[in-house]
Amino acid sequence: MCHPLANTAHQHGGFTLTEMLTVLALLGVLAAVAYPSYAAHLQRAHRTEAQAALMDAAFFMQRHYAAHHRYDTGDPSAPLVTLPAPLNQAPRQGPAHYVISVTQASASGYTLSATPVSGGPMAHDACGSLTLNQHQARGITGTTVSVAHCWR
Numbered sequence: 001m002c003h004p005l006a007n008t009a010h011q012h013g014g015f016t017l018t019e020m021l022t023v024l025a026l027l028g029v030l031a032a033v034a035y036p037s038y039a040a041h042l043q044r045a046h047r048t049e050a051q052a053a054l055m056d057a058a059f060f061m062q063r064h065y066a067a068h069h070r071y072d073t074g075d076p077s078a079p080l081v082t083l084p085a086p087l088n089q090a091p092r093q094g095p096a097h098y099v100i101s102v103t104q105a106s107a108s109g110y111t112l113s114a115t116p117v118s119g120g121p122m123a124h125d126a127c128g129s130l131t132l133n134q135h136q137a138r139g140i141t142g143t144t145v146s147v148a149h150c151w152r
Contacts, residue, residue: 046090046122047130049096050114051151053090054132057083057100057112061134070135072105080105090114097122097128109134113141125148 063144064081065071080102088094097120104111114130116122127150128142138151 046097050090052101054112057087070107071110
């Protein structure tokens with residue numbers, strides 16, 4: 001007759017330390033691979049929001065031109081048009097990731113800029129600031145990454 005406590009290790013069927021460490025190591029490898037991809041996706045999404053905000057600001061500038069026949073204010077001491085509150089940040093609601101502003105303006109042209117907020121999630125983005133002008137020419141400043149990469 002067997003003793004009732006002789007096979008208790010086989011009756012409970014738990015995990016061994018080696019199995020637990022193996023699973024944790026696999027989870028660590030998966031997280032190390034997945035997180036950079038997730039972070040890159042978030043940066044592209046934030047950049048897309050900034051691009052849409054620049055397009056909306058460009059439409060505002062076109063309406064300003066239609067009303068005043070010039071892209072600037074006509075005042076030499078303060079030539080830059082101020083964008084209205086919903087158009088001056090991206091995203092429009094919540095904390096800003098980009099500040100949208102008119103950086104250059106004349107009677108015949110303008111340049112809009114989407115500048116990452118210091119300390120925000122896009123502060124160290126490789127694309128730097130995004131720009132857009134009256135001809136819808138897309139650009140970037142403060143980086144050596146290609147315009148095509150940043151505006152895709």
